[in-house]
Amino acid sequence: MTEIRVGIIGLGGMANVHIESISKLEGVRITALCDCSSEAVKRAGDKLSIAGNRRFTHYLDLIASDEVDAVLSITPNDAHFEIVKCCLQHSKPIMTEKPFTRTFEEAYELHQLYLGNPIPSMVGFSYRYVPSFRYARDLIKQGKIGQVRHIFVQYLQSWGVPIYDTPMNWRYRSEITGTGALADLGSHMVDAARFMIGEFDEVTAQMKTFIASRRDPATGAEGIVDVDDFTGFLATLDSQVTGVFQTSRNAYGSGNQLELQIYGELGTISVGCERGNELTWIHPNAEHPASIVTEVLKVPAKYELAQMADFFDMVRGHVREELPTIQDGFANQEVLEAIYKAAENKRTISLAEFRSHHQAAGGNR
Ligand SMILES: NC(=O)c1ccc[n+]([C@@H]2O[C@H](COP(=O)([O-])OP(=O)(O)OC[C@H]3O[C@@H](n4cnc5c(N)ncnc54)[C@H](O)[C@@H]3O)[C@@H](O)[C@H]2O)c1
Numbered sequence: 001m002t003e004i005r006v007g008i009i010g011l012g013g014m015a016n017v018h019i020e021s022i023s024k025l026e027g028v029r030i031t032a033l034c035d036c037s038s039e040a041v042k043r044a045g046d047k048l049s050i051a052g053n054r055r056f057t058h059y060l061d062l063i064a065s066d067e068v069d070a071v072l073s074i075t076p077n078d079a080h081f082e083i084v085k086c087c088l089q090h091s092k093p094i095m096t097e098k099p100f101t102r103t104f105e106e107a108y109e110l111h112q113l114y115l116g117n118p119i120p121s122m123v124g125f126s127y128r129y130v131p132s133f134r135y136a137r138d139l140i141k142q143g144k145i146g147q148v149r150h151i152f153v154q155y156l157q158s159w160g161v162p163i164y165d166t167p168m169n170w171r172y173r174s175e176i177t178g179t180g181a182l183a184d185l186g187s188h189m190v191d192a193a194r195f196m197i198g199e200f201d202e203v204t205a206q207m208k209t210f211i212a213s214r215r216d217p218a219t220g221a222e223g224i225v226d227v228d229d230f231t232g233f234l235a236t237l238d239s240q241v242t243g244v245f246q247t248s249r250n251a252y253g254s255g256n257q258l259e260l261q262i263y264g265e266l267g268t269i270s271v272g273c274e275r276g277n278e279l280t281w282i283h284p285n286a287e288h289p290a291s292i293v294t295e296v297l298k299v300p301a302k303y304e305l306a307q308m309a310d311f312f313d314m315v316r317g318h319v320r321e322e323l324p325t326i327q328d329g330f331a332n333q334e335v336l337e338a339i340y341k342a343a344e345n346k347r348t349i350s351l352a353e354f355r356s357h358h359q360a361a362g363g364n365r
Contacts (some may be wrong), residue, residue, distance in 0.1 A: 004312055007032035007068035009059045009083060010075035011040040014097060014124075018072055019048070021308040028312050034062040059083050063090050068199040070120075070315050073097060077183065078176045081106040084121075084326070088113045093120035093315045095308075099187040099336065101330030102178030107333035108358070114326040122307075122315045123329035125191040127258055128322055129310070130276040131303040134268050136262065137196045137304075137322075144281070145264030149241040152261045153193055155185040160211065161227055168216040168223035180227030182207065182336060185247040188258055190335045191324065193245075195260065198238030200335045202350040205233035211248050229301035233339050 006028055008015055012035075022028055028234045029122060030048055034056040035041045047057045056280040059079070063071055063086045064128050070093040073083040081101050088110070089095035099125050114121065127133055159166055170176040173299045177183055194200070207228040216223040229250045251257075259272040267283035286292045310323050334351065342349040 002027065004028045004315055005067055005069045005071060006312075007029040007054075007062040007065065007070075008036065008044075008063055008072045008074065009034040010073060010079070010097075011035040011037075011044045012074070015044070015072075015074045018074060018095075018308060019044075021306060024306075025309055025312060026310075031067050032056065032062050032065055034059050035224065047082055048090055060086060063087055063092055068092065071095070075154045076170045076176050077102050077178055078170075084110050085113065087121075088117055088119060091117060091119050093311075095122040095124065095311045096329070098126075098191070098329075098332075099178060099183040100326070100333045101174075102174075102183070103292045104333055104337035104358075107330045107337075110326060111330035114330075118326075120319075121326040121329075122311045122314065122331070123324045123326065124307075125188065125195075125324040125328065125332070126307050127147050127273055128195055128275050128324055129190050129305055129307040130271070131281045131299040131305075132271040132276050133192060133195065133260075133273075134303040134322065135279055135297075135299045136260070139269060139279075139281070140196055140262060142265075144267065145262065145269055145283070146266030148238075148241050148264045149195060150244070151193065151197060151237075152263075152264050152343055153189045153243060153245045154257065155189050155245070155247045156251035156257040157185065157249045158251055158254045160249035161252050162211070163343040166214065168214040168225075172214060172223070172225045172227060174226045177227060179207075179231070179336065179340060180209070180225075180229060181247045181249050182228055182231040184337060185249070185258075186231050186245070186339070187336060189247060190332050191328065192258065192260055193235075193237060193243060194328070194331065194335075195322070195324075196260065197241050197243075199331070200338070200351055201239060202348055203233050203235045203335070203339050203342050204348040205231060205339045207231045207340070207343040231339065231343070233342065236339070245342055 032054040033044050033050050041055045071087050071190045073096040084096050207229045210229045213224050230248040232246045261270045263283040270280040281295045285293045338349045338354050
């Protein structure tokens with residue numbers, strides 16, 4: 001395939017980021033656009049000079065177009081399931097945004113279809129492409145901090161705090177988003193932990209909504225917020241690593257703060273997405289082993305890789321093992337569901353128990 005012709009579904013905030021990344025790549029051309037808002041299609045279509053017959057308001061038309069080789073789906077979470085399913089049915093490579101789906105049932109069905117037709121796929125766990133996160137993963141695998149004992153992971157944002165008076169939007173409505181901070185930000189925490197440490201074994205959790213209603217700009221009335229503003233959970237990963245996680249969209253003073261501290265027998269590694277080109281490594285002083293040294297390491301250039309470049313390389317047949325596929329989307333959603341159940345039932349949920357219940361129920365809970 002000399003040139004990849006890409007179609008983009010969902011033309012809001014995150015689409016701008018991906019369109020900008022694609023503009024820097026050779027051999028990839030945006031040939032089709034779709035949004036349920038015809039205004040959004042016109043605005044982006046005019047900006048990108050897309051022919052009128054390749055501007056769509058229904059995703060089915062874009063996916064079926066023979067002028068589209070690969071699809072980017074950047075819609076709110078309620079459309080992820082149908083769009084991925086349609087791409088699987090048409091065998092069109094797909095990059096779909098996180099969270100993978102709203103519910104575990106949706107994720108399960110897509111995973112089953114994917115196992116029968118493993119098309120090139122990526123789920124938008126974009127923090128795998130932060131250079132320091134990739135570097136940390138390598139250092140941990142090389143044994144630089146020895147056996148990992150425990151990790152602390154937080155992802156904090158502030159746009160939900162009272163002073164901003166953020167109005168009702170789709171991120172506060174469970175029928176569109178699934179869960180709140182958990183799906184939105186927690187899905188990234190779960191992926192970062194799976195990426196660097198390994199699989200989740202069990203979880204226990206608390207979820208809180210701090211602001212119960214928000215003004216709906218469409219009606220002027222108060223709309224009920226039925227998702228979490230905050231989720232905290234404890235987990236065991238990889239049989240022996242304890243994890244402490246928190247995520248909030250109501251944390252005054254935070255920016256876009258995904259941070260991990262990984263504590264091992266021989267040292268500690270800290271990374272954060274807001275300082276993606278450096279990593280802090282704390283370890284015993286080689287000359288005075290009873291004291292410690294804190295080093296801030298610059299991340300070597302070999303850890304730089306653009307998410308979109310990785311996706312299109314995969315479409316061309318070059319698959320890197322770090323790329324987050326539908327398999328990762330499914331595993332991620334399974335953990336999110338276990339966290340949700342743990343908070344709802346106020347008890348520890350083991351992933352093995354969760355799976356066996358699900359299988360016993362014939363794939364449906
Ligand atoms: N990976 C990341 O770091 C990251 C960051 C931000 C957002 N996201 C994800 O990207 C997705 C989109 O978020 P956003 O901030 O761009 O949202 P947004 O609200 O800014 O834009 C969504 C766009 O999709 C359109 N849309 C809605 N339903 C549609 C449908 N059925 N068919 C076609 N178009 C439809 C809307 O009209 C809107 O233009 C979400 O799933 C979000 O979780 C990921």
